[in-house]
Amino acid sequence: MADIVLINPRFEVSYWGLEHALPLMGKRANLPVACLPLLAALTPEGHTITLIDENVEAINWERCAKADIVGVTGMSVQRFRMREILTELKAQGVFTVVGGPLVTVQEDYFDGVADVIFIGEAEQTWPQFLKEWSQGLHQIRYEQIEKSDMALVPTPRFDLLKMQHYAFGSLQFSRGCPFQCEFCDIIVTFGRKPRIKTSKQILAELDAMLATGMRIVFVVDDNLIGNKKAIKEVLRDVVKWQERNSYALTMFTEASIDLADDPELIELMVDANFISVFIGIESPNEESLREAKKFQNVRSGGTLVEKVRRVQDAGIEVWCGMIVGFDNDDSSVFEAQRQFLRDSRIPMSMTGMLYAIPKTPLHDRLAGEGRLDLSDVPEFGTNVIPLKIGRQELVDGYVKIMTDLYDCEPYFGRLDDLYLTGNLTMGRGRARWWKTHKLNKLKSDAVFLAQAFGLFARLMKNVPEAYLRKEYRKRLWGFLKKRQDPGTLFSYVIHMAQHYHAHTMAKQMSSGRSPVYNSW
Ligand code: B12
Ligand code: SF4
Numbered sequence: 001m002a003d004i005v006l007i008n009p010r011f012e013v014s015y016w017g018l019e020h021a022l023p024l025m026g027k028r029a030n031l032p033v034a035c036l037p038l039l040a041a042l043t044p045e046g047h048t049i050t051l052i053d054e055n056v057e058a059i060n061w062e063r064c065a066k067a068d069i070v071g072v073t074g075m076s077v078q079r080f081r082m083r084e085i086l087t088e089l090k091a092q093g094v095f096t097v098v099g100g101p102l103v104t105v106q107e108d109y110f111d112g113v114a115d116v117i118f119i120g121e122a123e124q125t126w127p128q129f130l131k132e133w134s135q136g137l138h139q140i141r142y143e144q145i146e147k148s149d150m151a152l153v154p155t156p157r158f159d160l161l162k163m164q165h166y167a168f169g170s171l172q173f174s175r176g177c178p179f180q181c182e183f184c185d186i187i188v189t190f191g192r193k194p195r196i197k198t199s200k201q202i203l204a205e206l207d208a209m210l211a212t213g214m215r216i217v218f219v220v221d222d223n224l225i226g227n228k229k230a231i232k233e234v235l236r237d238v239v240k241w242q243e244r245n246s247y248a249l250t251m252f253t254e255a256s257i258d259l260a261d262d263p264e265l266i267e268l269m270v271d272a273n274f275i276s277v278f279i280g281i282e283s284p285n286e287e288s289l290r291e292a293k294k295f296q297n298v299r300s301g302g303t304l305v306e307k308v309r310r311v312q313d314a315g316i317e318v319w320c321g322m323i324v325g326f327d328n329d330d331s332s333v334f335e336a337q338r339q340f341l342r343d344s345r346i347p348m349s350m351t352g353m354l355y356a357i358p359k360t361p362l363h364d365r366l367a368g369e370g371r372l373d374l375s376d377v378p379e380f381g382t383n384v385i386p387l388k389i390g391r392q393e394l395v396d397g398y399v400k401i402m403t404d405l406y407d408c409e410p411y412f413g414r415l416d417d418l419y420l421t422g423n424l425t426m427g428r429g430r431a432r433w434w435k436t437h438k439l440n441k442l443k444s445d446a447v448f449l450a451q452a453f454g455l456f457a458r459l460m461k462n463v464p465e466a467y468l469r470k471e472y473r474k475r476l477w478g479f480l481k482k483r484q485d486p487g488t489l490f491s492y493v494i495h496m497a498q499h500y501h502a503h504t505m506a507k508q509m510s511s512g513r514s515p516v517y518n519s520w
Contacts, residue, residue, distance in 0.1 A: 006049065039071065
């Protein structure tokens, strides 16, 4: 039987990492990576398992040295640290394994630094490896060919995480996405057939999450609505669960834009207490969307702005991913992107330069055209050599967009347009239920108020720049004059912390104090 340690390495700065905001929020990481507690749950009884998230605690090398197996996970923004950790462990003679999103698309990156690599999902291969390892018969490479049956995925071992250090929790309902975006590695790894857990499993996970004390949860699905019929069934059960548990969990997730075409689905998400959704919009340039095979974004049923507004009007805030540097993008793309985000009232946009992830159709195409920069740290921030814009112009335009988007005036302009002029009303399902459960409402309002003012006080104490503190005070006052709902207030103050992160990141990039961080 093995003594196992699993490590999630330190992240580099990224848009969603919130690294600049986390200390202000009193947290060490945004959320726990979902694979660690899941791999622990997939580990057969008899083995011992310890989870280390380097984002919340330092690696205990002595502990690792005593382990029989040390596993490392990671995505692109952890690649240097992944290699460092594996190299250090190897030097100590530790038996190491590596898996996760990065090694799955770039296995040669780990040549010689790990004893065993795992490609793709590991619901079958992880227990298989442990069995073979116990018999001294393990292989050096495991690739799960069949996609995991989600109905068999166990409840993750949230109890092994130090949950108090995370801003949010993470849960997974489904995997896969039916679309075919050319740049996307998710469908390469998880396939285009959405697979979903049963309601029973999902409710058990909600119970387990509740038991950790975490109240805001990211549902880490690639596309929550990949199978609309199936997710509607699950959401009906989640709504009942929320009612039984006094709407204890607030959720946000990722979905495709066709959500806007299905009012019943939006309503169910609202009733289940989803308050925000991340949508890959990528570009207002239709030619670029077609080029990227993002056909769902150019379907009839209204413009992209109208679709975003439909989701917002129902009470779900939209966050988005945007990309510059498609073959059909010329110099006008930067202003078009700014204009689109203004019109659609999206405060939080992860804008990035197109990146060709290995194993994707985009990577194959550009390799064939000789348009890939193969360096591990491309000089211009992306490995794509653009067609209609120069490389320097692309990176300058990207940094300028980020700076403009997260300047105070444009950012709070979009936010206030949505929250104050647009009167975004999140949590309508919860509000309906509270009408007949007034005591629960009072309790919940008190918690939201305490959290909102607690976070605001932290911002006032810890944000070093006086001009930002002044701006945040002005904006809070502007908000309170128009709206007093405690839940929305808390969300508004969270947006200040998110602003601090993105604003700082953009400023550091534009002044050359940090490298250019792309979205990959
Ligand atoms: C939810 C999500 C997020 C969330 C949560 C991130 C987090 N910290 O957990 C948010 C929105 C915050 C986010 C942010 C980012 N993300 Co993200 N995210 C995802 C998404 C959609 C799901 C990840 C997930 O939780 N899956 C569920 C778990 C259970 O699956 P899994 O980790 O793959 O684990 C399975 C296997 O891989 C395997 N496995 C994993 N590790 C190991 C280790 C061992 C030893 C073994 C044996 C097996 C194994 O076993 C598991 C069970 O089958 C993925 C897409 C995807 N499907 O991978 C992108 C993805 C991982 N994100 C990505 C990126 C780039 C980012 C950002 C850098 C973007 C940015 N610029 O801000 C940031 C990083 C922020 C950070 N510091 O956390 C990329 C990574 C690219 C790559 N191939 O490396 C992905 C693949 C999306 C994409 N194509 O762009 N992300
Ligand atoms: S919609 Fe998102 S997850 Fe689905 S294929 Fe496109 S980029 Fe990938």
